[in-house]
Amino acid sequence: MDQNHQGNNALQPHVLIFPIPFQGPVNCALKLAELLCLSGIDVTFLNTDHIHRPLLRHTQVLSRFSRYPNFRFQTIPDGVEHEKPVSRDGFMEVMSAVDAVSKPVFREMMISGSLSRNSERPVTVMIPDACFSFAVDVAIETSTPVVCFETISPCCLWTCCLNLPTLIQAGDIPFKENDLDQMVKSVPGTEHILRRRDLASFCRSDNISTPVIELIMKEARAIPRAQGLILNTFQDLDALILTHMQTFCPNIYPIGPLHSLYKARLTASSLPETTFSNSVWKEDGTCLSWLDKHPPKTVVYVSIGSLATMTIEQLLEVWHGVVNSGKPFLWVRRPGSIIGGFDDSRVPSELLERTKEMGCIVDWAPQEEVLAHQAIGAFLTHSGWNSTIESIMEGVPMICWPCFADQQVNSRFVGEVWKMGVDMKDSCDRLIIEKAVRDVMEMSREMFTESANSWANLAKKSITETGSSSMNLDHLIDDIKAMSS
């Protein structure tokens, strides 16, 4: 495992965590960082400037990390000026800026050793986001062991990243819009599951020479060159995919649901109680007292995460659909999530009136607490991987409205493999939405609840002391120590 490392003996393990600069991945990486800190490993958390700026105002997160003498933040320029929440359309803009600005600075920092705390404490292991293939190159160049951290779903990583060359070779991509329902037979393990429409959004193009495809190709080549791969899943959920994936990367650490393993370890530690949230944006906790007023499993939670966007027309369809279902709803309307902005003037007054009676709308919610709240009966989600695994952990059935990236694959797995909800992919119609909400919360409630509960039980088992995720985290910690010596 330690082929590249020619370091000194008995170095204090010092991990460099380098997430891609978006809310979800940073949030996840902070949890991993804290878990490593708790085990006595030194951690430098490298954020690019634009994502670090809002975090600096998040005093709860900063004060929690200030409890660890073995933790420090470090930043790296990224050339991204704006501070408003980045949306889906800004993803490649940020990644290109990082490639142009952060990549050369990062290489220089690692080669000169300026990222190390001091000469006695060089970085002994790098944990970059798997999307940062350049970090794997730098790790190899500097003989630093590297373990990639992947925050997208394993089902998407396997089908649309590691198998991207296979998909292209087999002619499954590029494809035309009228071929969307054709089964994808070329990826081992998912031959009977995925249609072309279920492939990641970047596969839905009649051209494979796009910057995103290039980025994913680099990622697919980088992952097998690392010494290991950390995934936010648990063995039982993704057993088939993990077995296949091991042919590409033998050393896999499935340590999810990471947010729950993190809570379990933090609660078991001797540290004083604290908030568990690492959200970069301020959460509006008033929605929790609103939820307290509702009976168990009666409320629909609606959120499209930190990057997805919708048009005003889509907003109105979802809004009508949810209101017409008659179920009370809690809706996160992230500023910037409605394309072209939003004001009430285009909303029928009846919809606004009914929303006052049966809805609660917030800018950003404490999602993990929301999903764990007994009032929540279903999650109308964009199927981001964090949201999906958080919902699985709490046994909340999902109504999936995927938008981009891995979400198309995740929603298919929720509907077809885990049988935990319905996939509304490619439709945004008030009647379909109303039906989906009623289906999950009334007609097929028993069926969805049963499988949701059984996955939740397996998820909970995985984070117990002898559970698979817990033991995989211990292996990771042992391996980091071994790679550091």
Ligand code: UDP
């Ligand atoms: N989230 C949150 N409050 C909200 C909405 C989302 O804290 O109001 C968190 C959520 O718990 C999850 C993350 O933001 O951890 C969203 O990640 P996901 O992978 O689902 O989607 P992305 O935002 O990356 O598209």
